[in-house]
Amino acid sequence: MASQIQNIERDRGQKSAAPTSTCARVETVNSIGTVRRLRALIALxxxxxxxxxxxxxxxxxxxxxxxxxxxxxDVTLATRARVVELYDELSMKIPPESRHKTVAVRLARAAGWVPPLAWDDEDLDDPEGHPAEITPDDIVDVDMVAVRRVIDGGGFARLTRAEIDAAITYGYSQGLSSRQVAERLHMTQTNVEKRSGRHGLRAAA
Structure with a gap:
């Protein structure tokens, strides 16, 4: 009998202690940066x-x-980290033409959401941060034929801001330095490097 009582007391102790080991508080952060990143990618x-x-x-x-x-x-730290990683991966990539892309762009334009181009990284998580003003042509209309022609040395073309950023990305992917990209875009090297830094881009070493 004594051993049975001891077993019951032990079981009771385990059951009462169990919840404390599984109810650790989940850390959260303000969702504003997560929301802005997702909306910006949809606008893209x-x-x-x-x-x-x-x-x-x-x-x-x-x-x-x-x-x-x-x-x-609020969102969990894990959710925020996943969205930040996704944003870093896709914020300078234009998705292929499709019905889904058309729907996404129309939704963003109707809601007034802006693409990554409009955001400085330091403003994304700042509740007081605001996106830069952009024109409708800057939203997602990127003429990659014109971009490649300029970077590949085939001539001059008037590019939108979105196309300039795409040109910088493409130039770096071709192994060009920031100076070489600047020359082909008829921009200063400082300006190219500033835009590169805004989107986390680096020229080939």
Whole structure:
């Protein structure tokens, strides 16, 4: 009998202690930076569903964040980290033409969301931060034929700001230095490097 009582007391102790080991508080942060990054990628043409898959999040979570951020004032550190990583990967990439891209761009334009081009990195997580003013042509209309022609040395073309950033990205991918890219874009090297730094781009060593 004594041993049975001891076993019962031991079981009770284990059951009462168990919840304390599994109820650790999950750290959260303000969702504003996460919301801005997702909206910016949608403005670039990436679909909500596609972003959800890439970030390992549910479509509903992404939908709530971009459409109803007031319902999601905070996100976990893990969620924020996944979205930051996704933003760094896609913010300078234009998705291929598709119905999903068209829908995403139309949604962003109707809602007034701006692409990564409009944001300085330090402003994304700042509640007081604001995007730069951009024209409709800067949203996502990138003529890659013109971009490649300029960088490959085939002549001059008047490029939008979005196309300039695409040209810098393309130039670096071809192994050009910031000075060489600047010469082909008829810009100063300082200006090219400033735009590069804004988007985390680096010329080939």
């Amino acid at each position: 043409g990436w679909s909500q569903a596609g972003l959800a898959v890439r970030a390992g999040m549910s479509s509903r979570t992404v939908w709530l964040l971009v459409r109803h951020p007031e319902l999601c004032p």
